[in-house]
Amino acid sequence: MNTADSRVELSWDVTGSHALGEELRGRLLEVLEGRLVDGVLVVVASQHRQQRRNRSAARDRLAALVAAAAAPAPPARRTTRISAGARRRRAEAKQARSSTKALRRRPDW
Known part of the structure; x- marks a missing residue:
């Protein structure tokens, strides 16, 4: 499938955008x-034919980002x-597992 013709690139200048306040712009630039x-x-979409x-998908992806x-x-x-x-119960459980495994060992006469 040739999706090169339907590929969409959407770019948005975060630093030059006047729609953002200084605090929000700083947070976006940092994140x-x-x-x-x-x-x-830059957001690229080429999953659709x-x-x-693809334009709609790129817009949705940009909005989500x-x-x-x-x-x-x-x-x-x-x-x-x-x-x-909880520490006591953990120690008791470890001791119980240890004694169970010790019973599986070969006895040393």
């Missing part, structure tokens, strides 16, 4: 830095400690 070429985000469908990058970072994970009861 998408691996995908940007001179501040321009029709150029119209920007929405994911613009989303605020999740809150940092709080470190927790394993409870004393």
